[in-house]
Amino acid sequence: MFTGIVETIGTVAEYRQLDETESGGYGISVTIEDAGPVLVDCHIGDSIACSGICLTVTEFDSNSFKVGISPETVKRTDIAAWKQGTKVNLERAVSQDVRFGGHYVQGHVDTVATIKSRVADGNSIVFGFKLRDAVYEKFIVEKGYISLDGTSLTVTTIDNDGTFYIAMIKHTQEHVVMPLKLVDDLVNVEVDITGKVIEKQIDLHLQAQIANSNSTLSQLISKIVEEKVSEALNK
Known part of the structure; x- marks a missing residue:
């Protein structure tokens, strides 16, 4: 989870398309440098939001880190436009002592x-x-x-x-x-x-109401249909 409050700006140092013989084949390997402020407490496997994309650290040193990017992520995001020298916003995943200055950001780009x-x-x-x-x-x-x-x-x-x-x-x-x-x-x-959560809850509730012939919604729909059919027959 992230807050959307950017900590620092990093720079794409290496952008490489993987082939089918490599781990994560057909994905992309990216190394981002100028990232020192988000690496002071970094561990392998940590999540860092890179221009809003939640990515997993696979290697790092004091100034740079490497991530692997799947084809699905490439389709959803602007990663295909990245190249050496591209600037990216960086933010570490929140810890329990972080002030929540932005809003709830998953790092799952739509x-x-x-x-x-x-x-x-x-x-x-x-x-x-x-x-x-x-x-x-x-x-x-x-x-x-x-x-x-x-x-x-x-x-x-x-x-x-x-x-x-x-x-x-x-x-x-x-x-x-x-x-x-x-x-x-x-x-x-x-x-x-x-x-998105509200839409999903409403959708599931409506489906359940429609599937239940004794529900308030189903009974209301039946009543409206009966009234319209009766009006049509009486014309």
């Missing part, structure tokens, strides 16, 4: 979004984004949380076409990678898990 606009507003920057997969638009709400490249941000407004906006203050600009990106670049998106 999809990517394209930066559609970036406009200065005083010393802030207002970014506009459009999701690649519209199915996640229902989980993005005005004044709700969203994780973009692992940064906990608040949605300010949403257009009718699903384009959504965030306003990034100067302090955040100085500590995350997004200001380095341009219009048409991609960002990793993790929507707030709360919305």
Whole structure:
């Protein structure tokens, strides 16, 4: 679990496609350097959010660490666009003494979004984004949380076409990678898990109600159908 409060910015030092003869074949091996602040208490197997992607440390030293990335993660994220020199946000998994300054971030990226606009507003920057997969638009709400490249941000407004906006203050600009990106670049998106949990609970409840002929919902549906059939027969 993460908070979406970026600790430091790392740099991709090596990006290598694995072949079928190697462990994790057809995946990608990435080494990230300039990562000292998140490695002071690191252990093999620890989770580090890399631009919002929860990845497992397989090797490390005082300045860099290595992770393996599966094809599924590549499909969901912007990792295919990474190369040597790419800057990434880094955050360690939370410990029991961490102040929860952001929001509950799993590090399980749902999809990517394209930066559609970036406009200065005083010393802030207002970014506009459009999701690649519209199915996640229902989980993005005005004044709700969203994780973009692992940064906990608040949605300010949403257009009718699903384009959504965030306003990034100067302090955040100085500590995350997004200001380095341009219009048409991609960002990793993790929507707030709360919305997904609520949707799942409602869906399961409705299914159970429909499956039970004695449930309140089933009886209501039957009554409405009977009334409509009766109206049609009496016309």
